[in-house]
Amino acid sequence: MAERKADKKIRDVIIIGAGCSGLAAAVYCGRFLLKTLVVGEIIGGVIITTDVVENYPGFIRLTGTELAKKLEDHARDYKSVEIREEKVLDAEKHGNIFKVTTEEGSYYGRTLIVASGTEYRKLDVPGEKELANRGVHYCALCDGAIYKDKVAAVIGGSDSAAKEALVLTQWAKKVYMVYRGEKIRPEPVNYERVMANKKIEIISSTNVTRINGSSNNVVSGISLDKPYKGSRELAVDAAFVAIGHIPLTGFAKKLGIKTNDKGEIMIDRNSRTNVPGIFASGDVVDTNFKQAITGAAEGVLAAYAAYQHVNDSKVILPTGDVHE
Numbered sequence: 602m603a604e605r606k607a608d609k610k611i612r613d614v615i616i617i618g619a620g621c622s623g624l625a626a627a628v629y630c631g632r633f634l635l636k637t638l639v640v641g642e643i644i645g646g647v648i649i650t651t652d653v654v655e656n657y658p659g660f661i662r663l664t665g666t667e668l669a670k671k672l673e674d675h676a677r678d679y680k681s682v683e684i685r686e687e688k689v690l691d692a693e694k695h696g697n698i699f700k701v702t703t704e705e706g707s708y709y710g711r712t713l714i715v716a717s718g719t720e721y722r723k724l725d726v727p728g729e730k731e732l733a734n735r736g737v738h739y740c741a742l743c744d745g746a747i748y749k750d751k752v753a754a755v756i757g758g759s760d761s762a763a764k765e766a767l768v769l770t771q772w773a774k775k776v777y778m779v780y781r782g783e784k785i786r787p788e789p790v791n792y793e794r795v796m797a798n799k800k801i802e803i804i805s806s807t808n809v810t811r812i813n814g815s816s817n818n819v820v821s822g823i824s825l826d827k828p829y830k831g832s833r834e835l836a837v838d839a840a841f842v843a844i845g846h847i848p849l850t851g852f853a854k855k856l857g858i859k860t861n862d863k864g865e866i867m868i869d870r871n872s873r874t875n876v877p878g879i880f881a882s883g884d885v886v887d888t889n890f891k892q893a894i895t896g897a898a899e900g901v902l903a904a905y906a907a908y909q910h911v912n913d914s915k916v917i918l919p920t921g922d923v924h925e
């Protein structure tokens with residue numbers, strides 16, 4: 602790995618995460634003329650994995666990638682905002698300054714906005730790891746096209762799971778939704794679409810206990826904890842796991858940021874965490890309803906709180922050669 606460079610400028614804000622929430626925060630940081638650095642591993646975040654977004658107010662229908670690009674372009678329109686596609690490895694507090702270390706270098710900021718989102722929750726059954734990318738997937742839009750005229754299972758019953766199933770019906774000849782609860786629970790509009798789609802069959806109150814592979818090591822079926830149509834084995838060519846997400850808070854915890862029992866960062870109504878100067882927003886925080894628009898709104902509140910903090914704070918420079 603190339604030697605990491607220390608960028609000695611002190612930014613007003615460093616935003617960790619370049620999804621809907623981090624990018625929306627960046628737009629407002631730009632408007633507040635805050636010197637802002639957005640560091641994100643994947644620009645656009647998780648919304649780019651969905652083919653259609655129909656509930657972002659102001660846009661009747663657009664793809665996830667289009668929405669992300671609009672947010673990115675909007676943030677980049679402000680001269681004081683810089684966006685870097687880098688992975689954050691560590692974040693530390695030195696006096697009143699935060700140091701963020703990525704694979705490429707280190708950066709200093711007066712405030713931090715954590716908008717790092719989540720990672721896919723794993724099913725944690727035998728076969729899942731072994732058959733990853735060989736029939737086990739987590740994103741229908743990314744990997745669904747290879748199952749043209751095949752049979753797929755979506756494991757999960759949320760709105761995201763329903764959307765995954767609907768996406769898969771573009772290619773697959775049959776899609777099972779296997780859900781441990783009694784009734785799947787998408788948004789009503791997606792529920793109706795699932796019900797109207799003849800390719801989708803719901804298997805409820807059932808857990809998947811194993812993902813099975815064929816002799817050439819690709820998915821051949823899933824095992825169920827109770828019989829469906831007389832058998833505990835269901836033949837499928839692919840299993841798409843859509844059972845939720847785990848918040849990405851590794852470095853945040855190290856900074857003393859409080860999380861709840863789900864590992865989500867706890868914020869107040871102004872997107873403030875318990876640590877002065879650190880704000881958080883989006884899927885990573887302890888809100889009930891996680892959507893692109895709610896994440897964007899929390900990002901905006903975080904930007905405003907960061908603006909107030911920068912204006913109110915007397916900055917004590919850390920020792921060493923860090924200076925503006």
Ligand SMILES: Cc1cc2nc3c(=O)[nH]c(=O)nc-3n(C[C@H](O)[C@H](O)[C@H](O)COP(=O)(O)OP(=O)(O)OC[C@H]3O[C@@H](n4cnc5c(N)ncnc54)[C@H](O)[C@@H]3O)c2cc1C
Pocket residue numbers: 617618619620621622623640641642643644645646647648650651653654655656657687688689690716717718719761764765849882883884885891892893894896
């Ligand atoms: C299949 C699916 C369909 C969906 N459909 C809809 C929909 O139709 N409408 C809707 O409103 N919502 C939808 N959602 C939910 C919506 O996508 C999320 O609520 C929203 O995008 C979350 O944005 P975020 O910025 O909080 O997190 P994310 O989009 O997850 O962004 C997190 C950012 O942090 C970065 N990151 C994480 N760790 C690090 C690190 N160590 N270093 C650097 N960067 C890091 C990531 O790379 C990314 O840039 C859907 C979700 C899924 C999974």
